[in-house]
Amino acid sequence: MSLQALPWRWLQADQIGQPALSTTLLEWEWLLLALIIVGSYLLARLVHWVGQRYLRRSEAEEGTSFSRATVEEIYTPLSVSILLVGISLALQAFGVVESESLLGNAVATALTVLWARAAVRIGSRWLEVANGREQSYEFAPIFQNFWTLAVVAVASLTLVSVWDLQVTPFLASAGVLGIVLGFAAQDAIGNLIGGVALYFDNTYKPGDVILLEDEMRGTVVDIGIRSTTVLTPENTIVTVPNAVLNSTQVVNQTAPQRHIRIHVPVSAAYGTDYKTVEEIALEVCADASMIRESPRPRLLFDEFGDSALVFELQAYITHPLTEKRAIDQLNRRIYDRFAEEGITIPFPQRELSFLEESDGPEQQLDFREGDDSKEPPAGGVRTDE
Numbered sequence: 491m492s493l494q495a496l497p498w499r500w501l502q503a504d505q506i507g508q509p510a511l512s513t514t515l516l517e518w519e520w521l522l523l524a525l526i527i528v529g530s531y532l533l534a535r536l537v538h539w540v541g542q543r544y545l546r547r548s549e550a551e552e553g554t555s556f557s558r559a560t561v562e563e564i565y566t567p568l569s570v571s572i573l574l575v576g577i578s579l580a581l582q583a584f585g586v587v588e589s590e591s592l593l594g595n596a597v598a599t600a601l602t603v604l605w606a607r608a609a610v611r612i613g614s615r616w617l618e619v620a621n622g623r624e625q626s627y628e629f630a631p632i633f634q635n636f637w638t639l640a641v642v643a644v645a646s647l648t649l650v651s652v653w654d655l656q657v658t659p660f661l662a663s664a665g666v667l668g669i670v671l672g673f674a675a676q677d678a679i680g681n682l683i684g685g686v687a688l689y690f691d692n693t694y695k696p697g698d699v700i701l702l703e704d705e706m707r708g709t710v711v712d713i714g715i716r717s718t719t720v721l722t723p724e725n726t727i728v729t730v731p732n733a734v735l736n737s738t739q740v741v742n743q744t745a746p747q748r749h750i751r752i753h754v755p756v757s758a759a760y761g762t763d764y765k766t767v768e769e770i771a772l773e774v775c776a777d778a779s780m781i782r783e784s785p786r787p788r789l790l791f792d793e794f795g796d797s798a799l800v801f802e803l804q805a806y807i808t809h810p811l812t813e814k815r816a817i818d819q820l821n822r823r824i825y826d827r828f829a830e831e832g833i834t835i836p837f838p839q840r841e842l843s844f845l846e847e848s849d850g851p852e853q854q855l856d857f858r859e860g861d862d863s864k865e866p867p868a869g870g871v872r873t874d875e
Contacts, residue, residue: 523584530576534569541565559615567608571601598652606645613637635685635715677733681716684732688713693735694742699810701741702730709811723811743810749782750810754820756789757798759834764791764799770831771803774823780816782806798836 541561548558578597617634694700694710700720701707708720708728718735720728743750758767768789775787787805794800803824807816828835 519584523580526580526583527577530573530580533576534573537572538565538569541569556616556619559619560612563608563611563615567604570604574601595652599649602645602648602652606641609641610638613641635713639715677731678716680733681731684734684736685713685715685718687736688718688732693740694745698745699743701743701810702735703739707743707810723814748810749806749808750813751785751804751806752813752816754803754805754817754824755792756801756803756824757795757835758801758828759798759836762799762833764801766831767799767801767833770827770833771801771824774820774827775803775805778805778816778819778823780807780812780819782808797838 542565544561545558545565548555548561574597578594582594613634688694696710696712698710699707700710706720706722706728708722710718711721711727712719714732717729717731720730722728756767756771758764771789772787775781776783781787782805785806787803790802790804792800792802803820805816805820807813825835
């Protein structure tokens with residue numbers, strides 16, 4: 491028997507003939523309504539239980555994966571949707587509420603927001619899974635940004651359709667509004683375009699160590715729509731707008747490889763055997779735990795300084811953020827070895843000479859007659875008549 495053929499008793503709710511369910515529904519009709527609602531609840535609980543069971547089994551077998559991340563974010567919205575849709579359809583079928591009533595629109599709005607949130611979280615979880623694998627997915631951050639924008643746009647259009655909002659007045663003034671928004675949000679638009687340009691230029695990715703023109707260095711934590719988040723060696727978070735990064739020089743110290751070369755100046759007194767200095771420097775590098783064996787370190791005779799022989803020790807370290815500690819380790823060991831070998835590390839010395847002024851007549855110079863100049867000649871001594 492179809493729902494239209496059920497022997498319901500209707501009352502006229504208003505003068506235009508809008509039907510409303512009688513307050514004296516048949517007893518079995520209330521029972522059928524209750525069964526539909528209870529069935530929806532049980533089906534929602536079943537979906538929730540199946541999702542939890544799958545997550546427990548997949549965690550033991552395969553760990554984190556794209557399918558597991560999807561199920562983890564989708565099983566709760568799915569169960570809630572089944573419950574809300576079941577209750578809403580039951581109430582509409584029995585005439586308790588209208589299909590386009592305030593309650594129906596509220597349910598549709600709740601479902602739209604719920605699934606939009608789930609879609610955004612799925613994109614974020616996929617990014618985490620991609621970053622946790624050995625294979626590098628450099629498209630992941632920019633994919634998340636555009637995925638979030640697309641989900642928000644679709645959800646907004648859905649809400650406009652649900653509530654039947656009139657957007658014609660806004661479309662009529664879209665030209666003027668676009669110009670106003672363009673001037674007001676030019677920084678945000680510039681940051682968005684800058685983020686896209688950084689992605690296509692392959693400037694950096696999360697986990698890279700970058701160095702900016704103002705000597706700020708840090709690890710890229712996140713590449714957002716508006717800005718890039720950098721974690722500095724001082725364990726502070728710095729948010730840099732993408733437009734700034736796109737218009738300034740950015741040095742990626744972890745590309746193409748993470749190890750970088752450091753330069754340590756070394757000086758020794760004149761008369762020191764440079765071969766001995768080289769042997770000491772290479773032995774110190776071999777014993778230092780923060781110095782890589784390959785590429786091999788080397789010592790270059792840089793120049794003859796004013797008061798010392800100047801060398802440059804070039805060595806490679808495993809990570810850019812260990813540069814300061816590696817230089818400290820080398821300086822300490824070189825200083826100790828120089829002290830053991832009796833090698834002097836000179837420092838600049840200056841000698842100052844003063845001219846003693848004498849009052850004897852032999853030191854006095856007379857100017858030529860008629861010379862009105864008050865300044866003595868170069869190198870001379872001024873005398874007063």
